[in-house]
């Protein structure tokens with residue numbers, strides 16, 4: 001399994017654009033790639049995809065974590081170049097998408113062989129639990145329900161190995177003890193503190209980062 005950060009406030013490659021928002025591509029064995037969130041701006045999303053050699057038409061599933069513009073803003077542009085992807089949105093996203101079949105998520109749900117949604121937590125946001133050989137890797141958008149609540153929900157699918165995405169103002173650092181991978185992206189306020197507390201586990205996020213799991 002592989003996660004590629006497509007859209008982030010930071011970048012690892014000068015050819016990629018940075019912007020406030022988040023998107024990543026999840027590639028699993030045997031299934032079509034899954035796009036998790038779409039950043040704020042479709043043009044930036046598509047630019048970064050092209051630079052990373054990602055064909056938007058190959059994406060089989062699009063998952064939106066929550067209704068905020070920095071995660072759902074690029075959705076319309078990607079749907080114009082990909083007419084077939086299955087779409088999973090949290091119930092709180094509201095209205096459907098014309099002409100497309102959309103799965104509205106409330107409860108935990110299986111999305112593909114090793115990919116699960118935690119369900120919409122606190123009525124605001126869903127996260128993904130990826131089953132890897134190392135354990136569960138949790139992919140989060142902004143963590144509005146709280147990192148602790150998300151980790152609890154994800155642990156229903158197995159022992160959590162790591163977490164990737166935006167942590168927002170999360171500061172209950174002890175909650176991360178025992179994890180082997182902490183990759184903080186996007187809106188995470190306490191990146192430097194987390195890097196100091198968990199030097200072995202911490203990976204700095206940025207567009208272009210690839211995590212092989």
Ligand SMILES: [Zn+2]
Nearest residue numbers: 070141142187
């Ligand atoms: Zn955000």
Ligand SMILES: [Zn+2]
Nearest residue numbers: 066068142144
């Ligand atoms: Zn948000």
